[in-house]
Structure formats: structure tokens, C-alpha cells
Amino acid sequence: MINTAINISKVSESKFTSIDLDNVTFGTIYTDHMFFCDFKDGEWQQPQITPYQPLQLDPSARVFHYGQAAFEGMKAYKDEHGDAWIFRPEENWKRINFSARRLAMPEVPEEVFMNGLKTLLEMDKQWIVPGKGNSLYIRPFLFATEAGVSAAPAAEYKFMIICTPVQAYYKGGEVKVKISDYFSRAANGGVGATKAAGNYAASFYPTNKVKEEGYQQIIWTNSTHEYLEEAGTMNVFFRIGDKLLTAPTDDRILDGVTRKSLIQLAKDEGIEVEVRKVSVKEVTEAARKGELKEVFGAGTAAVVVPITGVGYQDEHFDLPKLDNPYSTMLKEKLLNIQYNITEDKYNWTQKI
Known part of the structure; x- marks a missing residue:
């Protein structure tokens, strides 16, 4: 039985007010928090939300050697009333699990994906800036963390969600x-x-x-x-x-x-x-x-x-x-x- 109650640790002070959102390069600034859930001993562990921070991984983590890693791309939008919206999230949940199956990784339970996504967005909602062209890009991803260099699927994985405020991907100019x-x-x-x-x-x-x-x-x-x-x-x-x-x-x-x-x-x-x-x-x-x-x-x-x-x-x-x-x-x-x-x-x- 998965413990889907999210263990939450908040930042003491948001960095949102210190960011110049009009001059942000795509995918260089991240919101205050990140979501993660570890898979080990054959089951998903308790999900967590913590302040955005670097990870510590063993140099032999299998993701580095055998490439067990998949990701998704989503966006959240804010309307003129200040309400925030996400677009077809169930499609991204289905697709990351399609990728997971093909790469011999464990599938992410729907409640872990959806609860983590919505809780994280609610916590960092101010980062969803209103106005057409502005959005919050959401990056769910899954990768092998088990230490070891033998060529076999890992037994341990980490599922994460991070977010970055963005504007238009291709700004002006000819493509x-x-x-x-x-x-x-x-x-x-x-x-x-x-x-x-x-x-x-x-x-x-x-x-x-x-x-x-x-x-x-x-x-x-x-x-x-x-x-x-x-x-x-x-x-x-x-x-x-x-x-x-x-x-x-x-x-x-x-x-x-x-x-x-x-x-x-x-x-x-x-x-x-x-x-x-x-x-x-x-x-x-x-x-x-x-x-x-x-x-x-x-x-x-x-x-x-x-x-x-x-x-x-x-x-x-x-x-x-x-x-x-x-x-x-x-x-x-x-x-x-x-x-x-x-x-x-x-x-x-x-x-x-």
C-alpha cells in the first residue's frame, strides 16, 4: 500500500520577488520547491516536496551508465481572474508510464503523479504568471538511482517534478x-x-x-x-x-x-x-x-x-x-x- 500523503518541507522565503521574469532564458530559473518519490524494495516510498536543491547520487548510479531516464513536458497557465490551469495532465501521466515500460522502469502510480503535480503547483502558484505567452513549464522525470555498473535494469528509481517560468520558446526571427x-x-x-x-x-x-x-x-x-x-x-x-x-x-x-x-x-x-x-x-x-x-x-x-x-x-x-x-x-x-x-x-x- 503506497503512502500517498506528501511529506512537505517549505522554503523559509520565496525567491520569486528577486527574479526578473521578463528576462528569463528558457529553463534556467526554477521555482521554490520540487517534488520527488523514490522507488526501492519493490515499491514506491512516501512522496516528498522540499526546497529546490541539488541531488546527491552515487557515481555508479545506473542512469549515468545505461541511460534509464525518461521525462515529460507540461505547462500551467493563469487566466485573467488569477486562476491556474493545467492542460491534459492525464496524457502526460500515461505517456511517462509508456516510456517507463519500454525502458524497464517501474510505472508511476496515478495518485503519486497527480497529487504531487497539483500540490507542487498550488505551493508555487505565484510562479504561474498571467498573460498570453507566459506559463510555468513543468518537467516530470524518472531515472535509475541504484548504484552499480552491471548491465541490467536498476532496482531503485526516483520520480521528480520541477518547474520553471517561461515565455515564448522561439522568440521572433525566422525558423x-x-x-x-x-x-x-x-x-x-x-x-x-x-x-x-x-x-x-x-x-x-x-x-x-x-x-x-x-x-x-x-x-x-x-x-x-x-x-x-x-x-x-x-x-x-x-x-x-x-x-x-x-x-x-x-x-x-x-x-x-x-x-x-x-x-x-x-x-x-x-x-x-x-x-x-x-x-x-x-x-x-x-x-x-x-x-x-x-x-x-x-x-x-x-x-x-x-x-x-x-x-x-x-x-x-x-x-x-x-x-x-x-x-x-x-x-x-x-x-x-x-x-x-x-x-x-x-x-x-x-x-x-
Whole structure:
């Protein structure tokens, strides 16, 4: 039986008033408290909330050697009345457990995840700054802590939640992407559909390579480089004519919460959405004919990022500037739900 009563230790004085929130770089300042719950002796221990502080780990902790680590990304928003909201948290709980199963880690009980999340947000509620573009980014994560360098799943783990106040992920400027014709992010039967920490480590080198060519992100392709999959750390949408295309989720592609929300919103606006394999040939030929109207990324951190140009091998295609792009319309509709500006008929949001 899990003891879900949270043992709470509060800071003596909040650092909130000393932070210049108008000049915070994404993910560099953290709130006053953090949540954690340890797994050992085959069961979850009593959850705790303490002041945000460094961890002490054995150098042989298995996370360092065999990469048993997964994370989630969520956001909390504050409306004009001062009420705080979170967006589809059950999807993040389900997905971290999907990742945990694939990496042979114990699943986090729903009551541990949800109670920890909501209690932590209530304690650090002042860090959720009102105003569109402002939010509190929430990072739940799970990793192996047992000491030992034998190649086997660990017997001990730590589940944690930390929070950081953020503004827009991509501030101004153009976002251009390069379609990969060599690197692949994931493979069938692999861990591409999980938020395993190693997925992101492996993406940095190819991304740095395209940055040298003047692009901000890479569009990943499958192992044969025929089909388009994700854009950097985001799901990606393509508008050809008036039709919206995006790749299906499978072993390789993350089941993004923002992605599935945008698909629903687009369909409800009468936009034709096709969730299917999208080939490099189809998109590049559409670009050459002037039929590729929009490309945009979707994810929790970035929400919706319009892409201004796409590169492939030695070609580059600048996308047209539209008066009423799907990306802007869908982002506005999603943000209006998240900030409690319009009615949430989908029951996606939960009040803190």
C-alpha cells in the first residue's frame, strides 16, 4: 500500500520577488520547491516536496551508465481572474508510464503523479504568471538511482517534478528547417515513441550540423529517408493546398499532446486532416509547384512554430506569407483554451 500523503518541507522565503521574469532564458530559473518519490524494495516510498536543491547520487548510479531516464513536458497557465490551469495532465501521466515500460522502469502510480503535480503547483502558484505567452513549464522525470555498473535494469528509481517560468520558446526571427537525407531519429521497434532522455542526446549532433548551414532545426526522416517524421523536438504538420498532413504515431514518432489537440481543433474547423505517411518527394514536389503553403511544428514547449523555409539536399524553399495561416488560427484557439479565455468543450483543462 503506497503512502500517498506528501511529506512537505517549505522554503523559509520565496525567491520569486528577486527574479526578473521578463528576462528569463528558457529553463534556467526554477521555482521554490520540487517534488520527488523514490522507488526501492519493490515499491514506491512516501512522496516528498522540499526546497529546490541539488541531488546527491552515487557515481555508479545506473542512469549515468545505461541511460534509464525518461521525462515529460507540461505547462500551467493563469487566466485573467488569477486562476491556474493545467492542460491534459492525464496524457502526460500515461505517456511517462509508456516510456517507463519500454525502458524497464517501474510505472508511476496515478495518485503519486497527480497529487504531487497539483500540490507542487498550488505551493508555487505565484510562479504561474498571467498573460498570453507566459506559463510555468513543468518537467516530470524518472531515472535509475541504484548504484552499480552491471548491465541490467536498476532496482531503485526516483520520480521528480520541477518547474520553471517561461515565455515564448522561439522568440521572433525566422525558423528554417533542413530535411535529413542521412540521419534518422528512431527505428521500428526502437524507443522513438518514448520520451527517453537518450533520444534527445542523439539529436544534438545532427541539429548542430544543420545549424552550420543556417537552419534552426532538422526534419527527421525514416531509415530509408523516404518519409518525413518529426521536426527537431516537435511533431510537424504540412499544408499542401488546403489539406493538412501529419505523420501517424508509431514506434518512431512521439504521440504529442499538442499534436493530437491541434488535429481535433483543425477537424472541428472543417479543415481536411490526413494522418498518414508523408513522403519527402510529395512535400518537395509541392514546394516546387508552389502548393506547399505551410509547415509548422507543434509541441508543449513551443506550442506552434511556423516554419518559414525548408531545405532539402541542395535546394531551399521559402514558404509564402499567408494572410490567415492555419498555424496562427490553430495556435490562437489552443491558447484560448489553455488560458481559459474560451470555453473548453473538450474538458482538456483542469483547475489547480
